[in-house]
Amino acid sequence: MSNAADTNKASPTQPRKLSTVSSWDFETDIAIVGYGGAGACAALEASDADSDVIIFEVASEAGGSTKLSEAEIYMGGSGGTRVQKECGFNDETEDMVKYLMMAGGPQANEAKVRCYSENSVGHFNWLVDKGIPYKNSFHKERAIMCLTDDCLLYTGNEKAWPFVEQAKPCPRGHNIEAEGAAGGPFLMKVLTGHIDTRDNIDVKFETRVVALIADEDNEVHGIVIKMNMKEYTVKARKGVILCAGGFVMNDDMLQKYAPDLLKATEKIGNPGDMGTGILMGMGVGGSAINMHEGFVSLPFYPPADITKGILVNSQGQRFINEDCYHGRVGYHLLQQLGDRVYFILEASDDFEPPMFLCADYAGTGETLEELEAEIDVPAGMLKHTVDFYNEQAAKGQDPLFHKSAEYLQAIKPPYVALDCTPGRGAFFPYFTFGGLDTTINGEVLNVGGTAIRGLYAAGRTTCGLPRTGAGYSSGMSVGDATYFGRRAGVEVAKQAAR
Numbered sequence: 001m002s003n004a005a006d007t008n009k010a011s012p013t014q015p016r017k018l019s020t021v022s023s024w025d026f027e028t029d030i031a032i033v034g035y036g037g038a039g040a041c042a043a044l045e046a047s048d049a050d051s052d053v054i055i056f057e058v059a060s061e062a063g064g065s066t067k068l069s070e071a072e073i074y075m076g077g078s079g080g081t082r083v084q085k086e087c088g089f090n091d092e093t094e095d096m097v098k099y100l101m102m103a104g105g106p107q108a109n110e111a112k113v114r115c116y117s118e119n120s121v122g123h124f125n126w127l128v129d130k131g132i133p134y135k136n137s138f139h140k141e142r143a144i145m146c147l148t149d150d151c152l153l154y155t156g157n158e159k160a161w162p163f164v165e166q167a168k169p170c171p172r173g174h175n176i177e178a179e180g181a182a183g184g185p186f187l188m189k190v191l192t193g194h195i196d197t198r199d200n201i202d203v204k205f206e207t208r209v210v211a212l213i214a215d216e217d218n219e220v221h222g223i224v225i226k227m228n229m230k231e232y233t234v235k236a237r238k239g240v241i242l243c244a245g246g247f248v249m250n251d252d253m254l255q256k257y258a259p260d261l262l263k264a265t266e267k268i269g270n271p272g273d274m275g276t277g278i279l280m281g282m283g284v285g286g287s288a289i290n291m292h293e294g295f296v297s298l299p300f301y302p303p304a305d306i307t308k309g310i311l312v313n314s315q316g317q318r319f320i321n322e323d324c325y326h327g328r329v330g331y332h333l334l335q336q337l338g339d340r341v342y343f344i345l346e347a348s349d350d351f352e353p354p355m356f357l358c359a360d361y362a363g364t365g366e367t368l369e370e371l372e373a374e375i376d377v378p379a380g381m382l383k384h385t386v387d388f389y390n391e392q393a394a395k396g397q398d399p400l401f402h403k404s405a406e407y408l409q410a411i412k413p414p415y416v417a418l419d420c421t422p423g424r425g426a427f428f429p430y431f432t433f434g435g436l437d438t439t440i441n442g443e444v445l446n447v448g449g450t451a452i453r454g455l456y457a458a459g460r461t462t463c464g465l466p467r468t469g470a471g472y473s474s475g476m477s478v479g480d481a482t483y484f485g486r487r488a489g490v491e492v493a494k495q496a497a498r
């Protein structure tokens with residue numbers, strides 16, 4: 001153990017000064033922080049480019065949130081992936097670009113969107129080549145995730161207003177050929193299987209990266225790690241890649257940067273999602289952007305039929321087209337004034353409660369007046385909303401939010417209201433989107449937009465493809481982590497060793 005480790009205390013936001021490091025305990029070309037999807041893909045590409053890599057992982061096994069996920073991946077463009085083509089979909093790159101630009105909202109990053117869309121079919125082929133199976137089948141039911149081994153599904157707002165008006169819809173969610181929610185474990189098993197065969201990749205588990213090592217110009221030369229209760233220094237001759245996930249498990253960071261997300265109820269992620277990668281980048285001047293944004297879901301479907309109901313706020317007014325993605329609904333739900341949100345439905349004999357929502361019954365009524373009284377909405381407001389909705393639905397239109405005709409149907413008595421108010425029982429999972437500002441090759445940018453030498457990042461440690469909950473589609477996160485992880489690996493491998 002080097003004596004340098006004792007000379008100044010290291011923490012994520014306080015890089016160890018290079019001048020205080022008198023010797024290195026480990027040396028490698030590339031040090032990767034975190035062994036989830038981004039870290040694994042970065043390591044494989046760097047290894048292919050003949051660089052030596054060490055991956056440092058705080059947990060005792062690989063996977064992170066990638067392993068916990070279904071690993072649905074958003075892919076398309078260039079005429080379509082093999083699966084899209086076989087299922088009869090022609091997906092032009094420009095349509096994917098248009099959609100992803102809308103999905104990113106005002107903070108969309110065009111360079112990342114273009115790079116991802118133009119190379120997405122290549123990424124699909126890379127995954128297939130690695131051994132990820134995708135069946136040539138289309139799952140046409142409205143679903144949050146595919147619980148069968150079918151592959152292709154709509155996983156976002158492609159068919160919903162206003163997206164449908166600007167970008168030709170196409171299903172781009174690719175589900176691995178595995179039954180149930182087994183995609184993430186499968187993906188990580190395949191990636192780690194390859195890594196295990198590479199002589200130039202070493203993995204150190206149960207090893208926490210505690211700080212970067214940087215010179216007085218903030219150029220990054222290595223990392224400080226903690227292993228078996230001792231600190232060690234690691235020299236990274238070509239660079240460090242931060243792939244340490246997001247910050248959903250760090251309440252202080254959530255309170256500081258994304259307090260609105262705390263209204264949701266279930267953090268989804270792994271215990272390592274403490275934001276240390278982001279903090280380390282900030283500690284050497286990295287710019288952290290879009291930190292207030294995240295994915296918040298109200299998983300109200302399946303069954304798809306629930307989409308025929310309406311969501312109303314405390315004022316008894318609609319605020320969204322219910323045929324859009326559950327994450328867009330969650331985003332807009334958190335923006336509502338007042339302290340209640342309800343799903344209003346017809347309590348028909350074959351009424352099936354939503355599979356994942358876990359919402360309590362807030363009230364029932366033979367008439368809308370009765371229901372209004374039970375759920376404490378100002379008298380007349382809910383009746384006005386439902387009467388107007390029904391009148392327009394009879395004409396096959398929704399002039400307020402343009403719900404598609406497929407789900408437009410008058411809501412008839414008896415009525416039921418499900419309580420979708422955050423904190424009152426319904427399931428509201430969430431995770432963060434904010435992170436380090438990076439180029440398409442993973443270079444971490446400072447506030448002036450200049451790349452910090454020696455420092456790269458990918459996955460949820462960065463602000464990548466997913467930019468806002470208002471436009472998120474399932475598959476954008478694992479897609480972003482794996483694809484931009486690969487690019488970072490290629491880029492760092494090209495650097496001259498220092």
Ligand SMILES: Cc1cc2nc3c(=O)[nH]c(=O)nc-3n(C[C@H](O)[C@H](O)[C@H](O)COP(=O)(O)OP(=O)(O)OC[C@H]3O[C@@H](n4cnc5c(N)ncnc54)[C@H](O)[C@@H]3O)c2cc1C
Binds near residue numbers: 073208209245460
């Ligand atoms: C239940 C669930 C379902 C999801 N489903 C999908 C889906 O189907 N499609 C989709 O696109 N997205 C999905 N997501 C989101 C997606 O899984 C993640 O955003 C993405 O996988 C993040 O990948 P990553 O490589 O950036 O981070 P991770 O896979 O989380 O890897 C980060 C790793 O870094 C390690 N680490 C952190 N700090 C340190 C440190 N200081 N030192 C050493 N190691 C450290 C962590 O232990 C972890 O192993 C889902 C998420 C969850 C939780």
